[in-house]
Amino acid sequence: LKFKSDAALLSGKRVVITAGPTREAIDPVRYLTNHSSGKMGYALADQAARMGADVTLISGPVTLPTPTNVTRINVTSAREMAQAAEKSALRADLFIGAAAVADYHVANAETQKHKKQSGQTGWTLQLAENPDIIARIARHEQRPGIVVGFAAETADVVHYAQDKLQRKNLDWIVANDVSRSDIGFNSDDNQVVVFGRDGQQFDLPQQSKSQLAGALLALFMKD
Numbered sequence: 001l002k003f004k005s006d007a008a009l010l011s012g013k014r015v016v017i018t019a020g021p022t023r024e025a026i027d028p029v030r031y032l033t034n035h036s037s038g039k040m041g042y043a044l045a046d047q048a049a050r051m052g053a054d055v056t057l058i059s060g061p062v063t064l065p066t067p068t069n070v071t072r073i074n075v076t077s078a079r080e081m082a083q084a085a086e087k088s089a090l091r092a093d094l095f096i097g098a099a100a101v102a103d104y105h106v107a108n109a110e111t112q113k114h115k116k117q118s119g120q121t122g123w124t125l126q127l128a129e130n131p132d133i134i135a136r137i138a139r140h141e142q143r144p145g146i147v148v149g150f151a152a153e154t155a156d157v158v159h160y161a162q163d164k165l166q167r168k169n170l171d172w173i174v175a176n177d178v179s180r181s182d183i184g185f186n187s188d189d190n191q192v193v194v195f196g197r198d199g200q201q202f203d204l205p206q207q208s209k210s211q212l213a214g215a216l217l218a219l220f221m222k223d
């Protein structure tokens with residue numbers, strides 16, 4: 001996959017990308033989250049803008065700067081991300097779900113700081129499932145032209161990735177093994193396997209997230 005010759009590959013295209021973790025409130029001072037750094041989603045947004053796309057980046061809380069020529073919408077919870085994504089992504093040319101969306105929110109979240117109750121039986125959080133943002137977008141009647149998911153797995157990467165591709169009605173899924181500390185979540189490099197809905201498989205070698213972003217965008221738009 002070439003890189004430089006793809007400079008205008010996305011000109012006139014509308015691209016929407018989710019990135020980063022979400023945060024699910026327990027009370028006003030505490031939350032549940034995950035290890036996503038947002039680096040892969042931000043690299044995709046940056047490269048898509050360089051390739052001429054009109055890019056909207058829907059971002060959970062991360063410490064990264066907004067890439068040049070990218071419109072960034074900040075969100076906190078998965079339910080906020082779902083709302084922002086449905087507003088921006090319908091009828092887009094390309095939607096990429098790079099966010100590590102929390103699967104659950106706290107159903108018994110408290111509006112005041114929870115006070116420690118020493119000697120009691122502990123504190124039980126009840127978790128309720130969050131909406132599946134990408135599955136909803138990929139099944140919408142105004143579905144974007146191409147929908148791409150990410151699958152961060154710690155085991156059986158191929159099996160789970162292919163299952164998600166079908167279950168969520170995606171065109172592509174990008175799978176990586178987050179049990180390796182040298183690639184994935186907070187690393188600057190990544191190594192992925194990409195599966196397409198027609199059974200295609202592409203193994204992309206370990207490289208920087210920005211190089212990988214260019215290769216992935218070229219792949220998604222190749223036909």
Ligand code: CTP
Nearest residue numbers: 097098099101130131132133134149150151152
């Ligand atoms: N995703 C989403 N909304 C959710 C959960 C996941 O849009 N509520 C998207 C992610 O952004 C990613 C893809 O779905 O593109 C796969 O996420 P993943 O967490 O691997 O899938 P899950 O269906 O949540 O399965 P798992 O039990 O492995 O977490």
Ligand code: CA
Nearest residue numbers: 100101102103
């Ligand atoms: Ca999940």
